[in-house]
Amino acid sequence: MKGFRTLFWLEARRSGAWALALIGSLAFWAWGLYQAYDTTVGIRAILLTMAAVIGAIVLALMIGRLRGETRGGQFQVLLLTPQRGLTHIASRFAFALATASLYYIVLGGLAWWALAMAGGSVPASSAAQLVLALPLYGIATLVAPLLAWTLLLMVFIAAYRVSGTGWIPGTVMILGTPLALRWLISWIDRVCYSLPGWPILGGLQQVGAFVTGTSDGVGLRGTADGVVYVPQEPLWIMLALTVVLLIVASRMWREVEA
Amino acid sequence: MLASLERVSKRYARTDGLRDLTIGFPAGEVVGVLGLNGSGKSTLLKLLAGLLSPTSGAVSALGDLPRRNRGKLVYLGENDSLWSWMRPSDAETFMKGLYGDFDVVRYRSLLDSLAVPRRSTKAMSKGERGRLRLAMALARDAKLYLLDEPLAGIDLLSRERVLQSIVREWHTDETILLSTHEVAEAEGLFDRVLYLREGRLALDARAEDLRSQGRSVVQAFREVLG
Amino acid sequence: MTQAFMFVVRALLLCLVGFWAFRLWIGTASWTARGVGVFFSAVLVWQIVAGTL
Numbered sequence: 001m002k003g004f005r006t007l008f009w010l011e012a013r014r015s016g017a018w019a020l021a022l023i024g025s026l027a028f029w030a031w032g033l034y035q036a037y038d039t040t041v042g043i044r045a046i047l048l049t050m051a052a053v054i055g056a057i058v059l060a061l062m063i064g065r066l067r068g069e070t071r072g073g074q075f076q077v078l079l080l081t082p083q084r085g086l087t088h089i090a091s092r093f094a095f096a097l098a099t100a101s102l103y104y105i106v107l108g109g110l111a112w113w114a115l116a117m118a119g120g121s122v123p124a125s126s127a128a129q130l131v132l133a134l135p136l137y138g139i140a141t142l143v144a145p146l147l148a149w150t151l152l153l154m155v156f157i158a159a160y161r162v163s164g165t166g167w168i169p170g171t172v173m174i175l176g177t178p179l180a181l182r183w184l185i186s187w188i189d190r191v192c193y194s195l196p197g198w199p200i201l202g203g204l205q206q207v208g209a210f211v212t213g214t215s216d217g218v219g220l221r222g223t224a225d226g227v228v229y230v231p232q233e234p235l236w237i238m239l240a241l242t243v244v245l246l247i248v249a250s251r252m253w254r255e256v257e258a
Numbered sequence: 259m260l261a262s263l264e265r266v267s268k269r270y271a272r273t274d275g276l277r278d279l280t281i282g283f284p285a286g287e288v289v290g291v292l293g294l295n296g297s298g299k300s301t302l303l304k305l306l307a308g309l310l311s312p313t314s315g316a317v318s319a320l321g322d323l324p325r326r327n328r329g330k331l332v333y334l335g336e337n338d339s340l341w342s343w344m345r346p347s348d349a350e351t352f353m354k355g356l357y358g359d360f361d362v363v364r365y366r367s368l369l370d371s372l373a374v375p376r377r378s379t380k381a382m383s384k385g386e387r388g389r390l391r392l393a394m395a396l397a398r399d400a401k402l403y404l405l406d407e408p409l410a411g412i413d414l415l416s417r418e419r420v421l422q423s424i425v426r427e428w429h430t431d432e433t434i435l436l437s438t439h440e441v442a443e444a445e446g447l448f449d450r451v452l453y454l455r456e457g458r459l460a461l462d463a464r465a466e467d468l469r470s471q472g473r474s475v476v477q478a479f480r481e482v483l484g
Numbered sequence: 485m486t487q488a489f490m491f492v493v494r495a496l497l498l499c500l501v502g503f504w505a506f507r508l509w510i511g512t513a514s515w516t517a518r519g520v521g522v523f524f525s526a527v528l529v530w531q532i533v534a535g536t537l
Contacts (some may be wrong), residue, residue: 002355003356005355006351006352006354006355006356007355007356009351009355010341010352013341013343013348014341014343029494052521072338072339073337074339074340074341075334076309076335076337077339077340078341079328080307080309080328080333080358080450081329081357081493082328082329082330082356082357083356089535096491114445115443120483154515156520156521159506159512159514159517160511160512160517162270162310163270163271163510163511163512164271164272164511165271165507165508165511165512168507168508168511169508169511169517170522172504172505172521172524172525172528173520173524176523176524176525176527176528177524177526179527179528179530179531180523180524180527239503248516248520251516251519252514252516252520253516254325255513255514255515255516256308256512256513256514256517257310257311257512257513257514258304258309258310271511310513311513
């Protein structure tokens with residue numbers, strides 16, 4: 001635990017500026033939402049989506065700076081420590097996940113504020129789902145696997161640094177990932193709603209009707225009374241994938257040369 | 259043997275780092291690893307540290323694969339580096355948290371004796387950064403120290419401080435392998451010298467045997483590798 | 485004509501990916517990295533062979 005705490009501290013010192021900048025950028029999105037007060041709900045939805053996507057990209061870049069450390073020699077310093085690969089990987093992942101959780105929960109709060117500005121009255125239970133449950137669902141199904149994949153990519157590239165294989169490892173993994181993901185998504189689509197969906201955002205009839213009219217396969221399902229359902233299969237499958245990616249990255253960490 | 263290589267070769271993409279090297283290191287020696295650039299000095303030390311795997315042959319350090327004993331040996335690389343924001347106090351937190359054998363009192367004393375400034379590494383000169391890394395390494399209580407070019411690129415006074423610290427901190431049951439191009443300055447330190455040429459062992463000699471033959475380590479260096 | 489052209493393109497892509505897989509196999513001491521390299525190379529090969537690339 002002491003090793004994990006120290007590595008988490010190291011990660012916080014390394015990436016703290018990035019994390020603060022990311023959290024601070026929420027002020028920009030809040031300002032944008034406020035400026036969009038007189039526009040349609042769609043504009044505010046686009047702003048929130050952009051904030052979510054850019055946040056994920058910044059988090060991946062933050063965690064992906066391992067490549068610079070490979071060149072700079074810090075990676076070698078870390079490889080020489082007695083801690084297991086899993087401790088190193090988990091500490092980086094934990095910091096990024098903590099930053100992501102804070103970012104997306106605040107973003108959820110901004111979404112609730114945007115709905116309130118649009119005149120929608122949000123019951124307390126739906127507010128809690130909008131601010132907490134949905135962001136955490138999104139983190140578990142999208143952001144966490146992305147972070148784990150980025151860590152794996154960085155360690156995979158580091159594994160070939162000594163042999164001078166250049167851009168081949170990164171290229172193969174980056175080209176192969178969308179294709180592998182396609183299979184995964186089509187499989188998730190097949191099994192979606194085998195288990196009962198989770199009801200969220202009950203009482204938000206505008207949202208429910210919007211989702212009912214536009215959902216198809218993987219994704220939200222809405223009912224006419226405004227209850228939106230999210231499938232639980234993507235959550236479990238993507239969490240399992242995250243764990244697998246982290247374990248593979250950990251094993252590789254201990255085997256790489258520097 | 260504290261550490262050994264048995265018929266070890268290490269091949270890189272376009273070059274051979276080491277070729278069929280067999281050598282052992284008992285406890286209590288200070289060994290100079292000498293050679294021209296590209297002779298395999300760093301490769302030898304990295305293999306013993308577990309940072310590289312041999313293409314063929316077997317490497318052992320402290321009775322096991324080097325990778326399994328990473329916490330029990332000290333490696334100070336030429337190219338490893340600290341984070342630019344790190345101060346000596348951050349380095350202390352780092353080492354204390356990750357290494358059970360790190361002696362904080364010894365570390366702080368070494369910072370003073372090596373005149374390491376208390377500012378971030380990005381505000382330090384190369385010599386100051388090197389001295390900080392040496393303080394971190396020597397403050398650990400290990401049996402095997404692998405120092406790759408600790409004197410590289412630093413001024414004369416810093417080099418003297420570094421060598422004095424190594425001498426002061428060494429205990430008779432520890433083994434130090436030190437590679438350097440500053441052969442003349444460091445030769446007084448060595449019990450034994452290894453001369454590597456193109457990945458092979460050109461000469462393995464005890465320093466006092468060389469002196470009894472009327473040769474210094476530097477002279478032998480020139481004869482063997484010149 | 486188009487089919488022949490696509491056949492040649494796929495054959496060249498297979499050679500390229502095969503070369504990459506070979507480099508990924510020999511370029512590391514890590515068996516885990518070899519496994520990951522083989523996996524993603526196999527994904528690329530399958531997509532080329534199955535004609536969806």
